[in-house]
Amino acid sequence: MSINGAMLAGVSGLTANAAALSTISQNIANVNTVGYKRAATEFSTVVNAQTQGVGYSAGGVQATARHFISQAGQLQRTTSGTDLAIAGQGFFVVTEKSENLTLSDARLFTRAGAFKIDDLGYLKNTSGLYLQGWPVASDGTVNADPSDMSRLRTINVGSVGGAAEPTTRVGLNANLKSSVEPDAAALARYAAGETMAAYKADATPPVGVKPDFEISIPVSDSKGGQQNLTVAFIKGANPNEWHAEVYAPAGKVMNADGTPMTVNAPIKSGIVKFTQDGRLDTTFTGPTALFPDPTNATITLGASPTTPPTTPIPGAPTPDVLWAADLGVATQTIAIDLGASTGGLTQYDSTS
Structure with a gap:
């Protein structure tokens, strides 16, 4: 075997190993590529044909890439x-x-x-x-x-x-931390008429009452557009009692009589109570409750007013507020599942 043949055999080994490293690099580079299938390098011996003489020439090795294109990911x-x-x-x-x-x-x-x-x-x-x-x-x-x-x-x-379908039911799964200390000053302002819906931290001085916890609920209107309702809570002075409000962003709803809201007023406001084991107290009903019947909690958003005014549908629920006129959407009633859904609204001593 000549010196040149020996060197070529060694070079073929280096070339084959470089191909294997390239395959590994390609697999790593495409680890997040959608639909990529890994490749692997297979080595095979190169055997030179010895047709005459007794001399020997090393063939070396060659690398062949195999792509697993049919393998399920x-x-x-x-x-x-x-x-x-x-x-x-x-x-x-x-x-x-x-x-x-x-x-x-x-x-x-x-x-x-x-x-x-x-x-x-x-x-x-x-x-x-x-x-x-x-x-x-x-x-x-x-x-x-x-x-x-x-x-x-x-x-x-x-x-x-297809036809857009407005939201008719939402499930509220949230926890209110039971060990939150009531803020006496905030409760006094709340009792004086300030609301959580009007809270603006960047105002000088700040306006409204900062909620202890709030959660946003996306809902679809009759055109399929997404609107957001917010449910906000502030810890009450009595144990297991929270003041709550449901409100929409400013400019998205109007008063039920069709007049604009002067402030970002709540759609619903009232008290929610919990039992001593942290569950929603569904026996607490009446005019001071957020919903008179917590097991049948609903919000009715009347149709956007038009000119001439929209004629109320006979027998339709009395709206809590109206959708804003520029939205041009229809009436919808949303049932809010407070307790029957998985988890529901609870008051445990864990993070709100």
């Missing part, structure tokens, strides 16, 4: 409603363009399901490829023929929709 939860994943075998079929596809256009396969909606309503992944799917006939049947991918169509969700 772990499904992950995301916050996007257009992200998809395949459990088990199979691939998404994608194309490089969304419209005017011909038989000569390539159909590609991927397991990456992070799709977004483009400006035209088509589903496109992070590589800029468009998702294909089987069209649905007018009778609801799907004519899927895996042998003929020309029947696939680019999926467009721009025209998919």
Whole structure:
């Protein structure tokens, strides 16, 4: 074996090892890449054919990368409603363009399901490829023929929709820390008419009463728009007693008679009480309670006033407040589950 042959054999080993390191680097670099499949390097011996003579020449080694493209990955939860994943075998079929596809256009396969909606309503992944799917006939049947991918169509969700549904029920799961010390000065201001709904820390001097705890509840109106209601609490002077308010952001609601609110006034206000074991006291009812019947707690938001004024629907619940005129939304009644849902509203000696 010549010196040159020995050196070439050693160089092939270094080259193969470099390829293996490159594969490892690629796997590490793509650890967070959606749909990426790991690669591995396999080594094989290079044997030179000895056709004549008795001399020997070392062949060395070569590296071959193996991509596990058909291996199923772990499904992950995301916050996007257009992200998809395949459990088990199979691939998404994608194309490089969304419209005017011909038989000569390539159909590609991927397991990456992070799709977004483009400006035209088509589903496109992070590589800029468009998702294909089987069209649905007018009778609801799907004519899927895996042998003929020309029947696939680019999926467009721009025209998919339905009637907006307003929120009708929410569950409130919250804890109020029982060992919170009542703030006598704050309670005095609250008794004098200041509210938690009007609290503004950045005002000079600060206005309103700072709540000991508050929680925001997102609700959908009749157009599907998101509005926010806030439930705020301040510890009362008596044990197991809290003053509570439900209010909306300034400018989102009006008084029930259609006049603007001069301040960010509460929609509902009153007292909530708890039993000695920290549960909501559902026996506490009456005009001073946040809800006269805690087991049937509801808030009615009347329709946005119009010109001419909106005609009340006969038999409809009396609204607590009206949605603001510029929202242009309909009446809705929201049932607030205070105690029957998992956990519900409690008063334990743990963090609010």
